[in-house]
Amino acid sequence: MLVDKYKDRVFAEKITKKIKDVQPDYPIKFMHVCGTHEQIISRYGLRTLLPDNIEIIAGPGCPVCVVPSKEIDEAIYLARDGVILATFGDMIRVPSSEKSLSQVKAEGADVRIVYGPNDAVNIAKRNLSKDVVFFSVGFETTAPTIAAEILKEPPENFSILTAHRLIPPSMELLMGIGDLNIDGFICPGHVATIIGIKPFRLFPETYGMPTVIAGFEPIDVLLSLYLLLSQLKEGKIKVENEYSRSVKEEGNLKALEIMNEVFEIYSTSWRGMGRIPNSGLKVRDDFSRFDARRKYDIRVTESIDIHPGCNCHLVMVGKLYPHECRLFAKACTPQTPKGPCMVSIEGSCRISYKYGRL
Numbered sequence: 001m002l003v004d005k006y007k008d009r010v011f012a013e014k015i016t017k018k019i020k021d022v023q024p025d026y027p028i029k030f031m032h033v034c035g036t037h038e039q040i041i042s043r044y045g046l047r048t049l050l051p052d053n054i055e056i057i058a059g060p061g062c063p064v065c066v067v068p069s070k071e072i073d074e075a076i077y078l079a080r081d082g083v084i085l086a087t088f089g090d091m092i093r094v095p096s097s098e099k100s101l102s103q104v105k106a107e108g109a110d111v112r113i114v115y116g117p118n119d120a121v122n123i124a125k126r127n128l129s130k131d132v133v134f135f136s137v138g139f140e141t142t143a144p145t146i147a148a149e150i151l152k153e154p155p156e157n158f159s160i161l162t163a164h165r166l167i168p169p170s171m172e173l174l175m176g177i178g179d180l181n182i183d184g185f186i187c188p189g190h191v192a193t194i195i196g197i198k199p200f201r202l203f204p205e206t207y208g209m210p211t212v213i214a215g216f217e218p219i220d221v222l223l224s225l226y227l228l229l230s231q232l233k234e235g236k237i238k239v240e241n242e243y244s245r246s247v248k249e250e251g252n253l254k255a256l257e258i259m260n261e262v263f264e265i266y267s268t269s270w271r272g273m274g275r276i277p278n279s280g281l282k283v284r285d286d287f288s289r290f291d292a293r294r295k296y297d298i299r300v301t302e303s304i305d306i307h308p309g310c311n312c313h314l315v316m317v318g319k320l321y322p323h324e325c326r327l328f329a330k331a332c333t334p335q336t337p338k339g340p341c342m343v344s345i346e347g348s349c350r351i352s353y354k355y356g357r358l
Contacts, residue, residue, distance in 0.1 A: 006217030034188035035346020057318035072096035087135035124158035144255035147262035169279035184210035189243035196251025272313025312339035322352035
């Protein structure tokens with residue numbers, strides 16, 4: 001199988017040797033912005049294969065982790081108000097200002113885990129006397145599937161509470177954090193399959209930042225590191241598409257068309273990171289009947305993103321490794337999460353807890 005080639009040990013050893021051939025004699029720090037990349041790096045121990053002066057840090061690549069408490073509080077408000085609240089499994093255990101959706105479910109609210117928006121639409125069709133709200137979370141990869149369901153004209157008792165975020169604007173925010181000192185980006189291949197290569201050209205062309213779009217096997221990540229180091233060595237800074245087997249220059253035009261028909265871009269907040277310009281998606285006026293924020297009178301008081309002692313905001317921007325948080329694996333575990341990074345399978349703390357200290 002093709003995928004087996006991207007896990008081949010001998011090939012990995014060859015690339016590791018190539019990495020050492022092009023490594024500089026000074027410290028290098030690369031950042032990825034994808035929870036799946038962090039899983040691959042940690043699961044296969046890729047950091048241990050690298051020279052000591054090459055560091056890989058994780059950025060805000062977990063879609064569940066970056067949802068601010070206010071939006072979870074809104075979902076909790078709706079669930080308590082009597083709607084059937086459907087969302088992805090990772091989302092229901094994320095701590096909010098006071099509770100999580102799973103705790104509200106335990107109190108009697110009708111909160112259901114679904115595998116996708118179509119499941120939520122089917123719940124609405126089977127429960128026409130009840131209102132059903134899908135808490136819609138994800139990056140550019142997920143948004144087209146939700147948009148497609150809206151275009152199919154779901155029943156009137158169905159609506160969505162949007163919590164979508166866009167990856168390139170968050171990467172640009174990271175460029176303004178001076179003490180991060182990033183030397184290159186590894187970009188998420190699944191996002192690039194939707195939006196294409198062009199949005200990532202901002203980073204080499206405006207900021208002089210080496211940039212590689214990567215796939216999701218160990219060899220993909222190692223090849224990406226080699227490409228980044230080669231750019232630095234040769235002084236030829238650009239976007240390279242390591243994941244060419246799936247990512248095309250223009251992206252997925254049909255998915256983009258569907259997404260842009262239903263959603264429009266706006267500035268919104270990310271958990272622990274503040275407001276990022278043009279970084280979110282909201283429902284267009286033409287589809288306002290499916291927008292839960294316009295359909296219901298949602299009343300949420302002041303929300304708390306980061307609770308005392310939690311360092312998820314620092315972990316998500318690569319300023320802290322999970323094990324450097326004093327709550328990690330002590331007060332904060334997957335069973336008793338204090339922050340979102342310990343909940344999701346794409347959260348850096350959860351990954352570190354599973355695969356050991358980074």
